[in-house]
Amino acid sequence: AQDPFWRNRPGGTLLTQPSIFVASSMAEQLLNNITILLNKSEGRDKTSRFFQFSARAIVGLTSLAAPTVGTQLYTVQNLARHIMTQLAVMRRAFRFGKELPVIQSLPQSLRIADPIDRALTVLMKASLASFLIIDHVGLLKQWKVLQGKKPAGLKTIQFGLKLFTLTNTCGALLHLKKYINTRCSKNDKAGDEKECLLTMLKHSLLAVQVAHISTLYPTHDAIVGIFGMISSALDVREQWPAAAAPKAALPAPPALVAEPAKRADWSSGDRRKTRSSSRECADRGARENPAVGAVARN
Secondary structure: OOOOOOEEOOOOOEEOHHHHHHHHHHHHHHHHHHHHHHOOHHHHHHHHHHHHHHHHHHHHHHHOOOOOOOOHHHHHHHHHHHHHHHHHHHHHHOOOOOHHHHHHOHHHHOOOOOHHHHHHHHHHHHHHHHHHHHHHHHHHHHOOOOOOOOOOOHHHHHHHHHHHHHHHHHHHHHHHHHHHHHHHOOOOOHHHHHHHHHHHHHHHHHHHHHHHHOOOOOOOHHHHHHHHHHHHHHHHHHHOOOOOOOOOOOOOOHHHHHHHHHHHHHHHHHHHHHHHHHHHHHHHHHHHOHHHHHHHHO
16 A cells, blocks of 8 residues: 555655655754854844845845836835845944954964964954944944934944955955965865855955945945845854764664574574473373373373
């Protein structure tokens, strides 16, 4: 009879019960990974950043069509712009305190042996800490906690983003140098080269994005949006939970393996010994008591 878990699928193929279990296990693992990602503040920030720059990409792409007021494309563009702005303010509010670990790591960066690495690392961290502090001031001006010129806090935020452009430029140069050193060294693994390339790509894309947003070097919202989606995906990849190592199969207990052999020995040899012992006892009793032997024979 056909298994009740089998179902007809388009093309004549069949979906078996193990396939359902595998698909269910993969969906559960994916849901667990998403839960772990979104339970981390950095994971939520990078995920929000992906959607923020997705909205910027929509704004840039729709602007190429020059939509007129009242059209559906114009409505989509305004909605994407609103989402982009609100996500930017939300992410800026959760940056308070991020400069503290950067400042604390500066003394350790000053002890780096290589002078080029030391200069790039110190400049990168110093500009990053300055950007974060200036970004806080710009946000407080937007909230009207601090007084500033109109538009409130915009110039301050753009100045901080110019420093962030320097941060990512130094990061790209630093990882380019690490990649060259890794290629020249025969002891390093190929995975280190890949990570250096991906990090260098991320910093390069970020430098282009921030240069546009800070008006240091304007390009286009469509380009910046697509670059932002790629760099955000790379950031989410770093926050994604690592795959668990496959569990080794446990060996069967020795008692379970030896048990069938013991049963087989008893069923063949021990049973014969038991029968022969019973027969000898019966014969001995017949010789000693003829009446009992007659009853046994009958």
